[in-house]
Amino acid sequence: MKKVIVTGVTGQVGSYMVEYLLKNTDFQIFGAIRRLSVPNHKNIEHIKNDRFKIIEMDLSDAHSINHCIEEIKPDFFINFAANSYVGFSWKMPINHFEVNTLAVMHQLESIRKHCPNCKYYNAGSSEEFGDVAYTPQDSNHPLRPRSPYGASKASARQIVKVWRDSYNLFAIQGWLFNHESERRGLEFVTRKITNKVAKIKKAIESGDSFEPLELGNMESKRDWSHAEDFVHGIWLMLNQESPKEYVLASGETHSVKEFVDIAFTEALGGSLVWRGAEKDTQLLYNDTVVVRVNPKFYRPAEVDLLLGDPSEAENGLEWKKSVDFSQLVSRMVRNDIEETNAT
Numbered sequence: 001m002k003k004v005i006v007t008g009v010t011g012q013v014g015s016y017m018v019e020y021l022l023k024n025t026d027f028q029i030f031g032a033i034r035r036l037s038v039p040n041h042k043n044i045e046h047i048k049n050d051r052f053k054i055i056e057m058d059l060s061d062a063h064s065i066n067h068c069i070e071e072i073k074p075d076f077f078i079n080f081a082a083n084s085y086v087g088f089s090w091k092m093p094i095n096h097f098e099v100n101t102l103a104v105m106h107q108l109e110s111i112r113k114h115c116p117n118c119k120y121y122n123a124g125s126s127e128e129f130g131d132v133a134y135t136p137q138d139s140n141h142p143l144r145p146r147s148p149y150g151a152s153k154a155s156a157r158q159i160v161k162v163w164r165d166s167y168n169l170f171a172i173q174g175w176l177f178n179h180e181s182e183r184r185g186l187e188f189v190t191r192k193i194t195n196k197v198a199k200i201k202k203a204i205e206s207g208d209s210f211e212p213l214e215l216g217n218m219e220s221k222r223d224w225s226h227a228e229d230f231v232h233g234i235w236l237m238l239n240q241e242s243p244k245e246y247v248l249a250s251g252e253t254h255s256v257k258e259f260v261d262i263a264f265t266e267a268l269g270g271s272l273v274w275r276g277a278e279k280d281t282q283l284l285y286n287d288t289v290v291v292r293v294n295p296k297f298y299r300p301a302e303v304d305l306l307l308g309d310p311s312e313a314e315n316g317l318e319w320k321k322s323v324d325f326s327q328l329v330s331r332m333v334r335n336d337i338e339e340t341n342a343t
């Protein structure tokens, strides 16, 4: 039986990948997690299958990485584990390089020594494009990161290339534009919005008081997809004859403000009015402020616009997104309303 190691399985994309592999292959899946004093297995606790086994791997410990790879000798290694919150990366830049960059080198070194035929995927990011030179961004776009996070992923890309070229490994780092879902962490803007929308709706319906949603830069634009669409694209990338890296993106770009607008309209209906601009922007519902800006959520350097070109993946991999922007917002809002009402 073929073996796959997936790191970051407690996160949204890792958990979807495990479900995808259980459904579409007969492989043994090893889900690598980091030991935490308070574990959070919410995204995988529903997965009960003999072909899915949890293993412990700490990306900041080369010994731990090597031990798992030497023992399992996987046929595929999919690395989703990372410090992925861009806004936090200015506060912990070195840790971002240890986990997002150096760990990749340790993984590739272990694969080279113990299972050189293993196919390796590391999650790349549209944050590597950063201060974009042209739109839409494709796989030829230069790397111009604007955050320690983006720099850590751009550096990892060079490591993957060097190990691929030097040792003839199947090692790739396909670019993922923003990918969201009902399983997204609350620190990311989409889930922060949909979670708070649900709480505000509940408070309004119960006649309770509430604090408005506070956001940073609502003018920035992102290319958002559903995370579940990307796991299929990643698996197609890994199953190519030779290693080629692709951009996975929706091909649509929308501002944070548009996301907010659709989310509140979905939950509360009409009677929504925008007031002010930039740092004075507010959203009112029946004359009550439901959204305002808090400058503390602005970043030291912003990526103003991301828009990916999915055409290479559509042609080369026959990959296509199945969820568009408004469906994504609507699914996330409905899920959070359900979860909030259940508590």
Ligand code: G4F
Pocket (backbone or CB within 6 Å): 083, 084, 085, 086, 087, 124, 125, 126, 127, 176, 177, 178, 179, 187, 188, 189, 190, 192, 214, 215, 216, 217, 218, 220, 221, 222, 256, 297, 298, 299, 302, 303, 306
């Ligand atoms: O949701 P975000 O934190 O995601 P960001 O920075 O785009 O990064 C995500 O996508 C990348 C791929 O492009 C991944 F590599 C990365 O790991 C992560 O998954 O922020 C989106 C936008 C930013 O422009 C941010 O400044 O939303 C803006 N924003 C405005 N107010 C906010 C907030 N972001 C957050 N997290 N919280 C706010 O209150």
